[in-house]
Amino acid sequence: MAKASSPGFRLDHWLQNLVLRALIGALLVLPYRWRVPLCGWVFARLIAPLAGYSRRIRDNLALIFPDMPEAEIRHMLRAVPNNVGRTVIEMYSGDEFIARAKAAPLHGPGLAALEEARAAGRPVVLVTGHFGNYDASRAALIARGFPVGGLYRPMTNAYFNAHYVAAIRHIGEPLFARGRQGMAAMIRFLRQGGMLGIVQDQHMKYAPVLRFFGQPAKTALSAAELALKYDALLVPSYAIRQPDGLSFDILVDAPIPHSTAEVMTQALNDHLETHVRQNLDQWFWIHKRWK
Template sequence: MAKTTSSSKAADWVTDRMLRAMIAALRRRPYAERIARFGRITAKAIGPLSGYTKRAENNLARIYPEMSATERRALADAVCDNFGRSFMEFQSFREFTDHAAALPPVGPGLPVLAEAAAAKRPVILAGAHFGNPEAPRHALSALGYEIGSLYRPMTNPYFNELYVGALESLGAPCFAQGRQGTMAFVKHLKRGGMATLYFDVSAGHERLPFLGHKAKTAISLAEIALRVDAIVIPVFGIRQDDGVSFQIEVEAPIPHTTPVEMILALNARLEAQIARHPSQWFWVHRRWKDGGQP
């Protein structure tokens, strides 16, 4: 067991150094070029080698059985390209913030957000792994909002340091998922804070419909919102045709009902975005890993 652990740590260290070297090399290139290059590298090399491309194709086949294999592969490549672009943007946080803030956010949730900030009422910005999931937080922070984040630590402990450093670049508090981190996150909200929390990962015990198939779904976001009377506002950073700018959409709040009903409402908002921009959701996730029967 100790030998396996040592081997795993060595592999993590090597992966971390390779990624850091690639990031350092690309940072010497102009911003738009580096983002596009890493997108292509992910689509053509990292995606196929890591299994991400195949996983995306399998998920697409489940949801869109009428889609041809050629169409699925092209869409999977576009998904990996967006994934790579998002990764490199996250590691170029200063320029990324400038691009995320270039177009003013739009949507009916904006005045609600302003009113909540003035009243110091808690706000959960419900994010999804779509477009660039960090774009809304960066764009809204540029308007003067202090927005924290509850995040899931990366399994590679070395690269997690780089990841957390990028998360904390906005100066707002960030909390690692887990008992202590979640407690701190709740306290932050109780003080009238704002923070992002993603709702589209395989977690929890509920199996709720998503894109027509049952998926393991956490309802904790809604449970926390009800506990601290936080407004839940869905936000999306939609990548534009130039590949580096975004439309930041701040949608109308999700009404407080039951936790399951609230998460179903969030799923419906994300499904509508996926219908409009199918290549921008991260189909590489194991969203239906337990079978996902309708």
């Protein structure tokens, strides 16, 4: 822990991490089948209202679904953070989570393309969203022998980031942090025929404006640009939470045809939107996606 006198010390971040780490530690004592739904309940009933997530969910829904009935909005105010909470504690559950992901059905028209790419040593860019549990597909593919690495954005809270990265590293390596050093290692990995997992559905300040749910949404072109530059397949994949709240159905869809980065990225947005509409409460409506 940084000392209070050190330039990097942030008391607010330290306290936030203290509370979250205590919550995670307490939950990890419980059996998996109790731990996951309980963390979902805590996020939905306690954390979401305090953190402002409930207001953000309501605002996003008002933008995209202005005619949504109030009863459905209230359902979303509980179900969305419940899925977020489940996702958080699953990532910290290590081998128990990996076992769930490994047991999940893995299917879709892109699976054969992945197998062909692995045999040929061709790189793949796997793209998902903050939907279901976005790390379950990575865990499932690694468990089946696919060389999947992950690109991640370090947390603003450095204290939380340290154990967060350790948790997602346990799910599978290699991991690459956004930034110059991480990008250099990531490119080497791709050139060697690796498969890179990217979560690409957040607002990016300097990205071009595309469309998502019919609204202008700044969207990074990086996944498509990597696919074009390194002749990699661009493959959407999602791990959709099942009604029991603990298991997943993992879809590996057909590769997006190469064209231009903008056209390919819009196709990814459209693809994600289609699946979110089928499981509306599993997308992270807590994000500031539209600005």
